[in-house]
Amino acid sequence: xxxxxxPDIHITVSEGASLELRCNYSYGATPYLFWYVQSPGQGxxxxxxxxxxxxxxxxxxxxxxxxxxxQSSFNLRKPSVHWSDAAEYxxxxxxxxNDMRFGAGTRLTVKP
Amino acid sequence: DxxxxxxxxxxxxxxxxxxxxxxxxxxxxxxxxxYRQDPGLGLRLIYFSYxxxxxxxxxxxxxxxxxxxxxxxxxxxxxxxxTNQTSMYxxxxxxxxxESFFGQGTRLTVV
Numbered sequence: 481x482x483x484x485x486x487p488d489i490h491i492t493v494s495e496g497a498s499l500e501l502r503c504n505y506s507y508g509a510t511p512y513l514f515w516y517v518q519s520p521g522q523g524x525x526x527x528x529x530x531x532x533x534x535x536x537x538x539x540x541x542x543x544x545x546x547x548x549x550x551q552s553s554f555n556l557r558k559p560s561v562h563w564s565d566a567a568e569y570x571x572x573x574x575x576x577x578n579d580m581r582f583g584a585g586t587r588l589t590v591k592p
Numbered sequence: 593d594x595x596x597x598x599x600x601x602x603x604x605x606x607x608x609x610x611x612x613x614x615x616x617x618x619x620x621x622x623x624x625x626x627y628r629q630d631p632g633l634g635l636r637l638i639y640f641s642y643x644x645x646x647x648x649x650x651x652x653x654x655x656x657x658x659x660x661x662x663x664x665x666x667x668x669x670x671x672x673x674x675t676n677q678t679s680m681y682x683x684x685x686x687x688x689x690x691e692s693f694f695g696q697g698t699r700l701t702v703v
Contacts, residue, residue, distance in 0.1 A: 486634075489632070514691070514692075516694075521697075522696060522697070523596070523682060523694035523695050523696045523697050524635075524682070524684075524692075524694040525694075526691060526692075526693075529691060570634060570635065572692075574691075579637065579640065579648075579650075580625070580637075580684075580686070580692055581637070582627075582634045582635040582636075583634055584632060584633060584634035585634045
């Protein structure tokens with residue numbers, strides 16, 4: 481079945497440590513790829529997006545993501561996490577019919 | 593900046609009531625979406641609209657309907673609210689290449 485998978489439901493990292501959130505998709509063609517962040521009680525904010533070209537994309541708040549076609553993955557990374565990064569992160573794919581599908585989300589906790 | 597505004601942040605309704613959730617966007621986007629967000633399930637698409645008076649069912653349309661009479665406004669209607677429709681509802685709009693902009697969400701509780 482076509483899907484967007486975020487294997488990690490919850491991740492805890494120490495402040496200042498590096499972060500990688502995983503995302504895999506199973507759609508036939510390469511879709512448009514996105515990462516969103518949701519702070520508690522808020523809507524979703526776009527962190528970054530991949531449409532084509534350079535497979536390493538830079539986003540806001542120091543985040544980056546790498547598209548790997550062979551692995552159907554689009555993992556999100558940050559070299560040094562800040563306490564304010566604690567939130568829920570969603571990977572999403574844009575499909576051909578003006579539709580967007582989301583993963584189940586990964587909740588990030590940051591330890592002092 | 594794109595602004596997507598949902599009419600209510602919090603709503604409490606009784607079982608069987610007809611419920612309207614309103615969403616307005618100010619960037620002339622063609623596409624508008626209603627999602628439902630539940631813990632562990634992420635965002636699930638209820639309906640989307642790619643033009644005025646046009647609508648398409650998403651993954652979980654049962655128990656919901658939508659209305660888009662004007663380009664900037666997309667309404668979600670719960671014809672007869674039930675407790676299993678207690679959830680966070682998110683509206684989004686998009687234009688170019690599916691980049692979606694979200695409202696703040698409406699947390700609906702049906703009692």
